Amino acid sequence: MSVINPVETPIWKRYFWRNTASNYIRTITRLLLGVILFRVLFSGLSEAEFGFWSLLWSLFGYGILLDFGFGFTAQKAVAEKSATGEWEELSRLLSTMLWTFVGLATLLGLFFLAIRGLFLGAVEVPDAEYSMYSLSYFIFFAGLALTFPFGLFPEVLRGLQRIDIANWLNTGSVVLNFIGISLALYFEASFPVIVLVSVVTTLLPNVGALFVAMRRLPEVSLSPRLFEWRVVKSQLGFSIAAYLITFSNLLMAKSDQAVLGFTMGVGVIAAYQAGYKVAEMLNLFTRQLQDALSPAAAQMNASGDNAGLRELLLKTSKLTFLITTPLYVLCAVYLEPLIQLLTGLDQIERDTFLVGQILLFAVFSSQLTNSCAKRILMMCGYEKKLLGLSLLDGLSNLCISIVLALSFGIVGVAIGTLIPTLLVGWLLVLPMALRYLDLGVLKYTKFILSGATPLLLFVPCLCATIYFIPMPAEGGFVALALRGGLSSIPAFAWIALKVRKLM
Known part of the structure; x- marks a missing residue:
């Protein structure tokens, strides 16, 4: 034996x-x-x-x-x-x-x-x-x-x-x-x-x-x-739920363009996409952190390791918070030159800028509430409930976007994405994960914020960079990389030293 x-x-x-x-x-x-x-x-x-x-x-x-x-x-x-x-x-x-x-x-x-x-x-x-x-x-x-x-x-x-x-x-x-x-x-x-x-x-x-x-x-x-x-x-129930979640996410990712096309014409889609692109890049970059969660959660669930699941959620959520927060703030502060870099536009329209800010915040909120919790719940028998939440999120996104598009244009469509993302994530997905793992909200919040010292270093570095090295009007990749590095490298170096103990 x-x-x-x-x-x-x-x-x-x-x-x-x-x-x-x-x-x-x-x-x-x-x-x-x-x-x-x-x-x-x-x-x-x-x-x-x-x-x-x-x-x-x-x-x-x-x-x-x-x-x-x-x-x-x-x-x-x-x-x-x-x-x-x-x-x-x-x-x-x-x-x-x-x-x-x-x-x-x-x-x-x-x-x-x-x-x-x-x-x-x-x-x-x-x-x-x-x-x-x-x-x-x-x-x-x-x-x-x-x-x-x-x-x-x-x-x-x-x-x-x-x-x-x-x-x-x-x-x-x-x-x-x-x-x-x-x-x-x-x-x-x-x-x-x-x-x-x-x-x-x-x-x-x-x-x-x-x-x-x-x-x-x-x-x-x-x-x-x-x-x-x-x-x-x-395994068919799980397969169907996973398939429908993927399908609904694919449709939701494309629904904003469809809403704009049918309510305002295809001519406005380019302005929306220009703001959307930075948020898409932030989401693509930050979600790489959680790729290992699903198989780890499945293995722990099969062996009945609830303590391991709690540790998995707490530590990966904390790491996601520490890394995503400075990246989000940098994107929000330097959004205009980022859009110019990605699109080649000389001038950024006010609505495009607002769309970018709204969608950036939606991605940031989703990372804090959904990214770790959903992957763990999916492997622990919650696929049907998550499917219901995905459909609720998608339908709410579609309906709110259509209503607000008629009044606020492309900014209304972005708000239609933000509202269900906030409500479903903070009021449904994260509380569901905490209940399943028998974690109190205060204990979870205290653990996540306990390692936030690097962020206190990031804030003065960012403020000093903005004040002493203002972004040139012509923008450019080198200018953005320099300011992003000066603002965040000290904090990320501290995070790198701390996460060895965390993980």
Whole structure:
């Protein structure tokens, strides 16, 4: 009988920093190389080729909806069953998911092959280059069909709490994609070759995840003989809830543009997007902190470790507060030059500025209330309640935005996002998590604020920077980076020293 060391460091703590660091490296790499590659493709492809390329990859983005929540279910199941040693059950579950995805991928490939002529006719590709676009179409959707079932295995790595491995595979893929497409354009390769390079480099990290995951799960088999729909039915409620939450979040993210388009016309969307973009970047950057929470919570829930769950919520919420607060304040103070940097606009309209401030505060509030609590609750049997809250948030957002858009324009739409975010987060999601983990509001608040000393250092540094080094009228990346660094580096250095004890 194996003996468990009671003082052994929990697995989520052992991998927390490498998972978080790899998240940021992956995100920054994708952002930087993505911006460069966009310009390279924009200048290197013809107008028709670039439009076709953009259309294909926009369709690929909706592939997340074909997952039906099974990817998130696989992550949860791997975390739980690897903790309890239910290898036979896990083998049946993963085998059923994999071969279900293989069947769906086959149908998906046949469907897009069947409509190839209709699709190419609908988008009006040039007649003289019809065969080239037809071949590119075939390569892209054949690659999509292959990528789809392999997408299960990065989720398996997440369930094993080795998000860092999935991130390194993804980062390597991004670099290879950038190098491959750049070389293909440099040597004037044909458009189908460029599509092939892009598809292959997209497939590679998922295939790599398959081999790494199975080496770490030697007890698991993926034989088609283990296909058993019954084991998936037991997880179906969670899968459907996860799918609907993803679907509602996707719709909610796009609903503001739809409200503006139908109430005020498409001409105002650009002004709204200019303000929205900074908030989107803040959300993208700060949410990398919480990526490891879901598998950790699933494993603790399976083993009945309520004390561990409380510690997980308290410590990650505190870290989120310490890091998100100075980033939010910096974005709010330097919002105008940030918008100018991202959009290239010389002058920022008052409404665009207000939209940016409102949405920044909505993201900040959501990080404090939803980011950690939702991930933990989702893995602890609260998926149906969270689905209800997501639908409430989405419908409230839509209704309030429509009403306020008619009176206040784009600012009203932003307020329509802020109000349900505040109410649902502070009055429903966070209290639900505290009740489940038997944490009092005062105890939670005291713990979160107990490490706020670095923020007291941040405030005078920011004030001194604003007073002694005012932002130049021309703005620019270097000017923003200098002022952001002078304001926040002392505080973040202090945080870095303290979080080693915290985690």
